[in-house]
Amino acid sequence: MSGTADLNMVNAYIPGRADVGPIASAMIARRDALLGPAYRLMYERPLHIVRGEGVWLIDSEGRRYLDIYNNVTSLGHCHPAVTEAICRQAQTLATNTRYLHDTILELAERLLATVPETGLSHLMLTCTGSEANDLAYRIAKVRTGGTGVIVTDTAYHGITDTVSQFSPSLGLTVDLGAHVRLVPAPRLYHAEGADLSERFTRDVEAAIADLRRHGIKPAAMIVDSLFTSDGILPDPAGFLKGAVDAIKRAGGLFIADEVQPGFGRTGTHMWGFQRHGVVPDIVTMGKPMGNGQPIAGILATADALAEFGVKSRYFNTFAGNTVSCAAALAVLETIERDRLMANAATVGNNLRDGIAQLATRHEAIGDVRGTGMFVGVELVSDRRSRTPDRALTGQVVNRMRNKGILLSACAMGHNVLKIRPPLVLSADQAGLVTEALDEALDEAKAAAHN
Amino acid sequence: MSGTADLNMVNAYIPGRADVGPIASAMIARRDALLGPAYRLMYERPLHIVRGEGVWLIDSEGRRYLDIYNNVTSLGHCHPAVTEAICRQAQTLATNTRYLHDTILELAERLLATVPETGLSHLMLTCTGSEANDLAYRIAKVRTGGTGVIVTDTAYHGITDTVSQFSPSLGLTVDLGAHVRLVPAPRLYHAEGADLSERFTRDVEAAIADLRRHGIKPAAMIVDSLFTSDGILPDPAGFLKGAVDAIKRAGGLFIADEVQPGFGRTGTHMWGFQRHGVVPDIVTMGKPMGNGQPIAGILATADALAEFGVKSRYFNTFAGNTVSCAAALAVLETIERDRLMANAATVGNNLRDGIAQLATRHEAIGDVRGTGMFVGVELVSDRRSRTPDRALTGQVVNRMRNKGILLSACAMGHNVLKIRPPLVLSADQAGLVTEALDEALDEAKAAAHN
Numbered sequence: 001m002s003g004t005a006d007l008n009m010v011n012a013y014i015p016g017r018a019d020v021g022p023i024a025s026a027m028i029a030r031r032d033a034l035l036g037p038a039y040r041l042m043y044e045r046p047l048h049i050v051r052g053e054g055v056w057l058i059d060s061e062g063r064r065y066l067d068i069y070n071n072v073t074s075l076g077h078c079h080p081a082v083t084e085a086i087c088r089q090a091q092t093l094a095t096n097t098r099y100l101h102d103t104i105l106e107l108a109e110r111l112l113a114t115v116p117e118t119g120l121s122h123l124m125l126t127c128t129g130s131e132a133n134d135l136a137y138r139i140a141k142v143r144t145g146g147t148g149v150i151v152t153d154t155a156y157h158g159i160t161d162t163v164s165q166f167s168p169s170l171g172l173t174v175d176l177g178a179h180v181r182l183v184p185a186p187r188l189y190h191a192e193g194a195d196l197s198e199r200f201t202r203d204v205e206a207a208i209a210d211l212r213r214h215g216i217k218p219a220a221m222i223v224d225s226l227f228t229s230d231g232i233l234p235d236p237a238g239f240l241k242g243a244v245d246a247i248k249r250a251g252g253l254f255i256a257d258e259v260q261p262g263f264g265r266t267g268t269h270m271w272g273f274q275r276h277g278v279v280p281d282i283v284t285m286g287k288p289m290g291n292g293q294p295i296a297g298i299l300a301t302a303d304a305l306a307e308f309g310v311k312s313r314y315f316n317t318f319a320g321n322t323v324s325c326a327a328a329l330a331v332l333e334t335i336e337r338d339r340l341m342a343n344a345a346t347v348g349n350n351l352r353d354g355i356a357q358l359a360t361r362h363e364a365i366g367d368v369r370g371t372g373m374f375v376g377v378e379l380v381s382d383r384r385s386r387t388p389d390r391a392l393t394g395q396v397v398n399r400m401r402n403k404g405i406l407l408s409a410c411a412m413g414h415n416v417l418k419i420r421p422p423l424v425l426s427a428d429q430a431g432l433v434t435e436a437l438d439e440a441l442d443e444a445k446a447a448a449h450n
Numbered sequence: 451m452s453g454t455a456d457l458n459m460v461n462a463y464i465p466g467r468a469d470v471g472p473i474a475s476a477m478i479a480r481r482d483a484l485l486g487p488a489y490r491l492m493y494e495r496p497l498h499i500v501r502g503e504g505v506w507l508i509d510s511e512g513r514r515y516l517d518i519y520n521n522v523t524s525l526g527h528c529h530p531a532v533t534e535a536i537c538r539q540a541q542t543l544a545t546n547t548r549y550l551h552d553t554i555l556e557l558a559e560r561l562l563a564t565v566p567e568t569g570l571s572h573l574m575l576t577c578t579g580s581e582a583n584d585l586a587y588r589i590a591k592v593r594t595g596g597t598g599v600i601v602t603d604t605a606y607h608g609i610t611d612t613v614s615q616f617s618p619s620l621g622l623t624v625d626l627g628a629h630v631r632l633v634p635a636p637r638l639y640h641a642e643g644a645d646l647s648e649r650f651t652r653d654v655e656a657a658i659a660d661l662r663r664h665g666i667k668p669a670a671m672i673v674d675s676l677f678t679s680d681g682i683l684p685d686p687a688g689f690l691k692g693a694v695d696a697i698k699r700a701g702g703l704f705i706a707d708e709v710q711p712g713f714g715r716t717g718t719h720m721w722g723f724q725r726h727g728v729v730p731d732i733v734t735m736g737k738p739m740g741n742g743q744p745i746a747g748i749l750a751t752a753d754a755l756a757e758f759g760v761k762s763r764y765f766n767t768f769a770g771n772t773v774s775c776a777a778a779l780a781v782l783e784t785i786e787r788d789r790l791m792a793n794a795a796t797v798g799n800n801l802r803d804g805i806a807q808l809a810t811r812h813e814a815i816g817d818v819r820g821t822g823m824f825v826g827v828e829l830v831s832d833r834r835s836r837t838p839d840r841a842l843t844g845q846v847v848n849r850m851r852n853k854g855i856l857l858s859a860c861a862m863g864h865n866v867l868k869i870r871p872p873l874v875l876s877a878d879q880a881g882l883v884t885e886a887l888d889e890a891l892d893e894a895k896a897a898a899h900n
Contacts, residue, residue, distance in 0.1 A: 024550065027550050027555075028550070030555055031550065031554075031555060033571075034555055034558035034559060034562065034572065034573060035547075035554070035558060035572060035573060035574065036571075036572030036573075036574065036750065036752070036755045036759060037755060037756065037758075037759025037760070038574060038755060038758055038759045038762060038763055038764040039547060039574075039763075039764065039765075040548065040763055040765065041548060041549070041550065042548040042549065046549065046550055047549045047550065048549065048550040048551070049543060049545060049549040049550070049551065050542075050543060050551075051542055051543050052542070052543045052544065052545060057543075057545070057549075070545065070546075072544075072545075072546070072767060072768075073544065073545070077543065077544070077545075078540065078541055078542065078543065078544065082540075083537070083540045083541045086536065086537070086540050087533070087536070087537040087540065087541075090528065090532075090533045090536050090537065090742070090743075091528055091533045091537075092500075092501055092502070092528065093499065093500060093501050093502040093507075093527065093528070094502065094522075094523065094527070094528065094741075094742030094743070095499060095502060095507070095520065095522075095523070095527075095742070096520075096522070097485075097489060098490065098491060098492040099491070099492065099496065099497045099498065099499040099507075100474065100477050100478070100481065100491065100496055100497065100498040100499070101498070101499065101500075104481075104485070105477075105480055105481060105484055108484035108485060109484060112484065121483075121486075122484065122485060122486030123484060123485060123486075124485065124486065124488065124489075127577040127578050127581075127744050127768065128577050128578075128581065128766060128767065128768055128769070129767065130581070130766065131577075131578065131580070131581065131610065134610045134611050135609075137611060138611045138614070141611075159585075159764065159765070159766055160581065160584045160610045160611065160612065161584050161587060161588045161591075161610065161611070161612035161613075162610065162611035162612050163611075164588070164762075170762065170763070173760075173761040173762060174761070174762055286767070287767060291544075292540070292544030292545070292771065292773065293540075293544070293773070294577050294744040294768035294771070294774065300486065302486070305486045305487055305488060306487065308487075308488055309486060309487025309488045310487065310623075311623040311624070312488060312614075312620065312623060312624055313488055313489075313490055313620075314488040314489065314609065315489075315490065315609070316578060316580065316609055317522060317578065317579065317736070317737060318522075318577065318578055318744035319578070321742065321744070323742065323743070324744065
């Protein structure tokens with residue numbers, strides 16, 4: 001999920017803006033007729049992808065694209081360990097959690113082993129990250145007796161009716177719930193020497209106080225631990241602590257949304273929250289969990305689940321099905337066996353270093369940040385004022401696509417390049433990204449002067 | 451999904467009630483520790499299923515069970531056409547709806563071809579039936595400007611935060627939303643000569659009036675077109691029409707929840723609503739759609755979607771992924787090629803006839819009903835008063851399991867056997883069900899007398 005379905009996204013196809021050729025044009029018309037008006041395609045010139053292979057996507061004309069955006073296929077497209085697990089299990093048994101089965105138990109043991117000494121002790125499975133956040137919020141309401149929820153101002157947590165009401169990045173056309181409070185995202189680049197941790201804590205405390213003044217009891221603070229839709233905001237590690245303490249003091253739960261940051265992408269930890277030295281009551285996960293096979297879920301403490309387990313049963317037909325569990329188990333095994341976290345750390349650093357060097361000759365690069373295979377590049381029209389350059393960002397995203405490199409954008413100003421390569425990206429491939437970005441920035445600058 | 455996650459369900463495992471043996475006992479303890487208190491297992495003696503093959507599930511000791519409950523694997527477990535489609539596509543490309551792809555368009559064309567002359571013109575995809583109903587409700591709110599929703603009194607529509615609030619079968623522990631009104635399910639067997647159509651229409655009109663008196667504008671009436679959780683209530687065909695007219699007159703949408711009845715199970719139509727000669731604004735579907743692969747979705751009219759398409763974008767990472775679409779396409783092709791609707795009609799009738807004959811010697815069988823491969827058997831302690839016999843139903847469900855036949859129960863009184871065989875069930879296999887049910891009823895009667 002891009003995390004930003006806003007209709008004005010710089011990465012979206014807009015009819016008539018670019019010549020897409022007669023074949024794509026006909027396919028787009030057919031698609032609009034069949035799928036209706038709520039769907040969007042990526043890029044000025046949408047891609048007709050027919051095959052995936054490792055870091056590459058291949059279109060109907062055989063052209064290859066380096067996919068450094070899709071953090072679902074985090075092991076690379078069609079990874080043999082995962083496809084083998086899917087095929088084998090689909091041919092053996094595809095069924096639900098109402099029967100005993102070993103795979104779900106092995107998966108639970110393996111996932112819980114990634115969070116030792118946190119008190120997170122149970123796994124519950126869903127099909128999508130949206131369902132995971134929806135379930136986490138249901139649990140928080142039962143546990144706390146409250147409904148209030150605090151999220152950052154450009155957060156994305158999903159598309160169920162309830163979760164969309166606390167996903168402000170969906171844009172002004174989707175109403176926030178009356179029980180939802182937004183706090184400014186922790187934007188270090190724009191914090192101008194302030195103590196970010198103190199500021200973020202204060203903002204969360206103010207939101208809690210405002211909920212209470214409206215007679216709304218806090219249920220939870222939910223944050224993407226890398227603040228992906230807010231613009232990829234990893235630093236300084238540890239800044240979350242005060243805010244987590246504040247929500248817990250107020251009787252609310254801390255829910256770490258790891259749907260985008262999770263599964264080793266940070267390069268240093270399995271989960272983004274671990275970089276901050278905080279302990280969530282609930283962790284939600286999804287996207288790369290099955291490397292493409294639909295599976296998502298939550299880890300929760302026994303305390304968070306106790307009352308929910310009495311009050312509600314949870315059964316979700318497809319969630320925890322044997323095939324999806326087999327895929328997820330293969331993903332975890334591959335991350336470990338191939339030491340993909342280490343690769344994410346090394347190659348992610350290469351990539352950031354390479355882009356940081358570009359900043360010496362491209363004034364538009366205001367900031368390069370991230371951790372592991374999660375990179376944000378903030379593009380500005382003026383380095384002193386740090387003014388977002390949304391138009392340039394749109395240009396760069398589309399020019400990169402035309403050069404065969406797929407990425408996108410995020411943040412309130414739509415001016416942060418969002419780069420999430422598969423964990424298997426090589427240093428040479430990272431080099432291709434830097435080269436192409438260098439060219440794309442030059443071209444975009446030249447185009448702006450014409 | 452059983453449609454009834456109520457903690458008192460007659461089909462659920464209750465610790466200590468039956469001796470499950472040391473191996474299962476250890477596995478259950480491990481499962482409880484890992485998955486926590488919100489999960490339930492089926493049957494007094496839970497099953498450890500390791501393999502599926504057509505109509506059969508096979509446990510870890512090699513024992514075979516005729517699975518006439520799971521309407522996900524509607525073509526039979528591990529159907530080769532579907533597993534082949536899943537393997538092929540998983541090895542080729544697993545990606546999302548932000549790129550052009552043929553499979554999703556073919557799937558949309560094929561699904562829309564099942565509803566000619568209805569005005570249903572667009573397909574949107576989700577991962578689960580819960581997400582489909584959640585999305586349908588979001589769309590209804592945008593289209594109507596209302597929030598009120600009318601459902602039957604033991605309905606099940608899903609487990610998102612929003613949908614659980616209009617799923618009364620989840621039990622009294624889950625709060626209904628203040629904007630939700632329940633109408634009595636259309637129970638012909640208990641209607642005692644009344645005009646069921648008129649009564650149901652009047653109840654819906656009263657619910658609309660009550661919403662308005664509370665200042666709540668109606669958004670939708672949502673019904674499972676076979677009233678599955680309410681007890682499987684198919685007759686008389688056509689009784690829905692007045693209620694559908696009433697909700698449309700009131701400015702609300704009619705949403706047909708086909709998650710359980712859909713995909714040819716009725717034997718006469720692809721969708722249950724078609725038996726009633728009514729036209730939904732939105733149809734939701736799921737369960738058998740991918741024969742086990744997670745995929746669900748909605749069909750909607752252009753009118754229902756028009757404003758939603760402007761106000762909201764819809765992107766769901768895993769929904770409409772190429773692998774799930776390939777599986778769904780294989781399901782549709784198989785239903786058609788193997789004429790499975792015709793088989794559902796024929797063998798479903800055999801099954802109902804066989805059970806109806808049992809009623810001549812089993813007083814407990816109050817009613818046998820259904821359509822196609824959807825059969826409800828209402829068990830009563832007294833035929834005149836039609837008093838639900840919940841205890842007997844629990845006995846029968848567990849005794850059938852012990853005889854190697856898997857089914858479950860539904861309805862407010864938990865006294866309706868819920869039988870949903872795969873569409874490929876043979877007449878001989880239907881005979882096995884009837885024989886086993888004959889024995890189970892005898893045994894349960896004898897046990898009650900001891």
